[in-house]
Amino acid sequence: MTAASQTRRNPILTALLSTLVPGLGQGIVKRWYRGVAILLATLVVAGMVIWYGKPVWYFAPVGMWLWNIWDAFSLAGGRARTILIPVAFGLAAAYGIGWQVVGVNFAAADMNRALAVARPMAHPDMFEVKTETNETWTPIKIPCPATSSSPSSVREDNGRVATVSPSCGAPMDTLKISVSGMWPNTNTQIWWRTAISDPLLLGGTNGDKMLVLKTDSSGSLTTSIHVPISVLIAQPDKTLSLEHQVRFTQSRPTGGIAISYNGGFVLKGMLETIAMALMATVLAIFVAVPISFLAARNLMGGNPITFGIYVVVRTLLNILRSVEALLFAIVFVVITGLGPFAGVLALMVHSIAALAKLYSEVIEGIDPGPIEAIKATGANWVQVARYGVIPQIIPPFTSFTIYRWDINVRTATVIGMVGGGGIGFYLIQWIQLNDFRAVSAAFIAIAIVVIILDFLSAKVRERLV
Amino acid sequence: MLRVQNLTKVYPNGTQALKNVSFEVKDGEFLVVIGLSGSGKSTLLRCINRLIDPTEGKIYWDDQDVTAASPAELLRIRRNIGMVFQQFNLVKRSSVMTNVLSGRLGYANPWLSLLGIWSPADRERALKALGRVGIADKANSRADALSGGQQQRVGIARALMQEPRIVLADEPVASLDPVLSHSILQYLEQLNKEGITVLCSLHFLDLVHRYATRVIALKDGLLVFEGLPDEINRAKFKEIYGEEAQEVRAASFEAPV
Numbered sequence: 215m216t217a218a219s220q221t222r223r224n225p226i227l228t229a230l231l232s233t234l235v236p237g238l239g240q241g242i243v244k245r246w247y248r249g250v251a252i253l254l255a256t257l258v259v260a261g262m263v264i265w266y267g268k269p270v271w272y273f274a275p276v277g278m279w280l281w282n283i284w285d286a287f288s289l290a291g292g293r294a295r296t297i298l299i300p301v302a303f304g305l306a307a308a309y310g311i312g313w314q315v316v317g318v319n320f321a322a323a324d325m326n327r328a329l330a331v332a333r334p335m336a337h338p339d340m341f342e343v344k345t346e347t348n349e350t351w352t353p354i355k356i357p358c359p360a361t362s363s364s365p366s367s368v369r370e371d372n373g374r375v376a377t378v379s380p381s382c383g384a385p386m387d388t389l390k391i392s393v394s395g396m397w398p399n400t401n402t403q404i405w406w407r408t409a410i411s412d413p414l415l416l417g418g419t420n421g422d423k424m425l426v427l428k429t430d431s432s433g434s435l436t437t438s439i440h441v442p443i444s445v446l447i448a449q450p451d452k453t454l455s456l457e458h459q460v461r462f463t464q465s466r467p468t469g470g471i472a473i474s475y476n477g478g479f480v481l482k483g484m485l486e487t488i489a490m491a492l493m494a495t496v497l498a499i500f501v502a503v504p505i506s507f508l509a510a511r512n513l514m515g516g517n518p519i520t521f522g523i524y525v526v527v528r529t530l531l532n533i534l535r536s537v538e539a540l541l542f543a544i545v546f547v548v549i550t551g552l553g554p555f556a557g558v559l560a561l562m563v564h565s566i567a568a569l570a571k572l573y574s575e576v577i578e579g580i581d582p583g584p585i586e587a588i589k590a591t592g593a594n595w596v597q598v599a600r601y602g603v604i605p606q607i608i609p610p611f612t613s614f615t616i617y618r619w620d621i622n623v624r625t626a627t628v629i630g631m632v633g634g635g636g637i638g639f640y641l642i643q644w645i646q647l648n649d650f651r652a653v654s655a656a657f658i659a660i661a662i663v664v665i666i667l668d669f670l671s672a673k674v675r676e677r678l679v
Numbered sequence: 680m681l682r683v684q685n686l687t688k689v690y691p692n693g694t695q696a697l698k699n700v701s702f703e704v705k706d707g708e709f710l711v712v713i714g715l716s717g718s719g720k721s722t723l724l725r726c727i728n729r730l731i732d733p734t735e736g737k738i739y740w741d742d743q744d745v746t747a748a749s750p751a752e753l754l755r756i757r758r759n760i761g762m763v764f765q766q767f768n769l770v771k772r773s774s775v776m777t778n779v780l781s782g783r784l785g786y787a788n789p790w791l792s793l794l795g796i797w798s799p800a801d802r803e804r805a806l807k808a809l810g811r812v813g814i815a816d817k818a819n820s821r822a823d824a825l826s827g828g829q830q831q832r833v834g835i836a837r838a839l840m841q842e843p844r845i846v847l848a849d850e851p852v853a854s855l856d857p858v859l860s861h862s863i864l865q866y867l868e869q870l871n872k873e874g875i876t877v878l879c880s881l882h883f884l885d886l887v888h889r890y891a892t893r894v895i896a897l898k899d900g901l902l903v904f905e906g907l908p909d910e911i912n913r914a915k916f917k918e919i920y921g922e923e924a925q926e927v928r929a930a931s932f933e934a935p936v
Binding site: 581583584586587588589590591592593594596597600601602605606609 | 728730754755756757758759760761762764766767768769770771772773777781782783784785786789792793834837840841847
C-alpha cells in the first residue's frame with residue numbers, strides 16, 4: 215500500500231483500536247498488509263514467550279504492542295513509524311529464549327575431561343613400532359590336588375627355564391618364581407593366565423598393575439608373587455584342581471614401523487566406506503538417468519499428462535532428497551541387518567533423488583541450437599541424439615556424478631554409526647570404548663581421504679565442464 | 680530452383696508467423712530476406728528444410744514437393760540444403776573437427792557415425808572445408824574456445840560438408856561486429872559465385888545493397904516487397920520497417936574495396 219491510498223482517521227480512535235487488537239488501527243487506515251503483519255508478529259512473539267513461561271521475556275510482545283499503538287497513532291496522521299523497533303523486540307525474544315532453550319553453558323566444558331580426550335587423540339593409533347616377543351611359562355595347579363604334588367614346577371623350552379614353587383596353591387598363597395635363559399637386561403612382564411585363559415595382573419598391592427621386572431645380565435630373574443585373589447572366580451567347582459600358568463613376556467623393538475591392530479581396522483573401514491559410496495553412486499546412476507528425463511520440464515511440459523508425471527516425479531524427488539541418508543540408513547539397517555549393504559541402500563536412495571534433480575536440470579539447460587543444426591544436415595534422430603544431445607549432457611552428468619560420489623564418501627562415514635558399515639561402524643565402537651587413540655586415527659584417515667577426493671573431483675570436474 | 684507457394688505458418692499459441700507467402704529463388708541467386716525481428720524471417724527459412732512444418736502452402740525444390748516428402752525423403756532433401764545460424768549452433772564442448780564432420784551425417788554410414796568413426800575421405804573433406812574458411816589449424820580446438828567469427832566459419836564449413844546446392848543463412852552476422860560481418864558474408868558470396876544458391880536473412884541495409892542479387896521483405900508475416908536491392912528507397916524502407924524506423928548506417932559498414 216502506498217501512502218497515497220491510505221485514509222486519514224482520528225489518531226486517538228486509531229490508536230485505541232490498535233490497543234485492543236494490534237494491527238487493527240493500521241488496517242482501518244487501509245494499511246492492511248502492515249496490520250496483518252503486526253498482528254501475526256505480535257501473536258507469534260507472545261506465543262513464544264507464553265510457551266517458554268519466563269515472565270522477564272514479556273517485555274518483547276509488550277514492547278511490540280506499545281510500538282503498534284504509537285505507529286497507529288502516527289499513521290492516522292499519515293506518517294509511519296520505523297519497523298526496526300518491533301523487529302528488534304522480536305529478534306531479542308527469539309534469540310534470548312533460544313539461548314536458554316539449548317542450554318548454552320560454557321562452564322560445562324570441563325578442562326580435565328577435555329584433556330582426557332585430547333591427550334590420547336594426540337597419539338593416533340595408526341602405526342606402531344615393530345617388536346618381537348620372547349615368552350615362556352610354567353604350570354601351576356590351583357587349588358592343590360588331593361594327591362601330593364612335587365615341591366616345584368619346572369618347565370624348560372628352548373633353553374628358557376621357568377620355575378614356580380611350590381607347584382600348587384590357593385588364592386593369596388606366596389609363590390617363589392624364577393626364570394632363566396631370557397634376554398638379558400630386558401623388562402619382563404610377569405602375569406597369570408587362568409585355566410580358562412583369562413589374564414590376571416600380579417603387580418601393585420592388590421594385583422591391579424602389571425608386574426614388570428628387569429632380567430639380570432645373564433637373562434635371569436627371581437621374585438615372589440601372591441596367587442591372585444580372583445583366581446577361582448570363573449572356576450565352578452572350587453575343589454577341582456586345574457592347571458594355570460605363570461607367564462614371562464619380554465618384547466623389544468626390531469626397527470621399522472607397522473600398521474597397528476586398530477590401524478588395520480581404520481584402513482579396512484575406510485576402504486569399505488569408499489566402496490560403499492562408489493557402489494551407491496553407480497547404482498543410483500542407473501535409476502537416476504531415466505527418472506531425470508521424467509523430471510525435465512522442457513521434455514514433459516508439452517501436454518497435461520506428461521506435465522502431471524513431471525509434477526509427481528519432481529515432488530517425490532524433493533521429498534526423498536529432504537530426508538537425510540542417515541535416516542534412511544536407520545530404516546535399512548532394520549530391513550537388511552547391520553553392515554555396509556544397508557548403508558549402500560541408504561546412500562543410493564538419497565543419491566537417486568539428488569542426481570535425478572541435477573541431471574534433469576542439465577537436460578532442461580540443453581541448447582536447442584546444435585540439435586536444430588544437426589537435424590538440418592539430414593541426420594536421422596539417433597544421429598541427432600548422438601551428435602546434438604549426448605555431447606551436451608555427458609560432461610555435466612559426469613561432473614555431477616563425481617561430485618555426488620565425493621559427497622557420498624563423506625556421508626558414508628557417518629552412516630556407519632547407525633550400523634551401516636564402513637569406518638563409522640568402527641568409529642562409534644571406539645568412541646563407546648573410550649579408545650580415543652583409535653578415534654583419532656579414524657578422524658585423520660577420514661580427513662585425508664575426503665581432502666584427496668575433494669581435490670581430485672574438483673580437478674576432474676574442471677576438465678569436464 | 681526453389682518455389683514457395685502460399686506458405687502459411689500458425690504456431691500452436693496462435694501466432695501467425697507467415698501469411699500466404701509466395702516467391703521463387705532461381706539457381707545461383709543471392710536472395711536476401713529483410714524485415715523486422717519477429718517478421719517471420721527465421722520461420723520462413725526453417726520451413727524450407729522443414730525444421731518447422733508449415734501449416735499450409737507448398738514448397739517445391741526442383742519440382743519435388745518438400746512439404747509432402749516422406750521422413751526418409753526429407754532427410755535426403757535436407758542433406759542438400761546447408762544451413763548457417765545466427766548463434767552458430769555449434770556443439771560447444773565438441774571439437775571443431777567433430778562439429779564440421781557432423782555436417783556429413785546425411786551421407787555417412789549411420790552405424791559407424793554413431794560410434795564416431797569417420798572415413799578418411801570425410802576427414803580429408805572436413806580439413807579442406809576448414810581450409811576454405813581459413814581455420815584448418817583450429818581443427819582440434821574445442822568449439823567454444825573459438826571467437827565468434829571463427830565459430831561462424833566453422834558453421835559454414837559444416838554446411839559445406841553437405842555439398843549443398845543451396846545454403847540457408849539465418850541472420851549469419853547478427854551476432855558479429857561489422858568487420859567480421861563482411862568477412863563471413865564474403866565467404867557466402869564466394870560460395871554463391873561457385874554456383875551455390877544463397878538464401879540469407881539480414882538486418883542491415885548496407886549489407887543488403889552490398890551482397891544481395893535480389894531482395895524480398897517480410898512484414899508481420901506478409902511478403903511486402905520483392906525486387907532488386909537498388910529499388911529499396913527511403914519510402915520502401917519506411918514501408919517495410921515502419922514510420923518510426925531510422926536506418927542505422929555506421930561508417931564501419933562501408934563495404935571494403
